[in-house]
Amino acid sequence: MFVSELLFALIFAIAITLFFSYGFKNRGPWGNIWIFFVVIFLGIWAASRWVEPFGPTYMGTAWMPLLLIGLLVGLLLASSVPVKGYHQKKREAEEAETPPSTDKLSLAAFGMFFWILVTALLMVIAFGYLAN
């Protein structure tokens, strides 16, 4: 169970991250593909322990709720990205002589809630295994 759940969480998290990142050019509020992936991966993994299983099973794991939770978290993150209008995009493109380092900006934007969320998700996963 542990291996299959981990595998499903990993596959779905990669697929959803790629789907949002390349399909919709959306990497979440942090603008970082790795952070987007980690939040979705942990969310799916936590869900695999707590959500009531339904639908088809593969390797003993009901994968349908995991995919839905992953998409839900992906949507939540994608919905948090500021929307830029055409004129704002154009103005920014004209103003930007040297593009700023997005990695530095993203790292600076990691607030207290991000780390609480990551810790909480890890605790949910650990408690899920201990309780069951």
Added chain:
Amino acid sequence: MSFFEVLLYTALAVLITAVFAIVFKQRGPWGSLWAFFLIIFLAIWAAGLWVRPYGIETFGITWVPVAFFGVLFALVVSAAAPPSNRRTMQKEEKIDPEAKNKPALVAFSAYFWLLMVVLAIAIILGYIL
């Protein structure tokens, strides 16, 4: 679906929204208390239907995992919000004096409404299946 069930989920959503808004001064990336509440309420309702029952039971509802899921979702929403503490805002204002007048809110994108629809579908499916 019972009246008490919806009442309990509403109370939990109000409590979580109030704690995040008053204690942490957090209204999510949209800067709207109503949007924050709506997301948490729908997530709690969906969780009440899908999350494995566990822990204390009150009037036939195991509310602990549901409340925990609500807090977790509130954390996701808060984590996604841009940092708005005083020091960061002052720093931004020094760099760009016009930033003070700019709205620091995230607009309701198509993703937000899609999320609403997906949560609503999750709730409906929870009753049908």
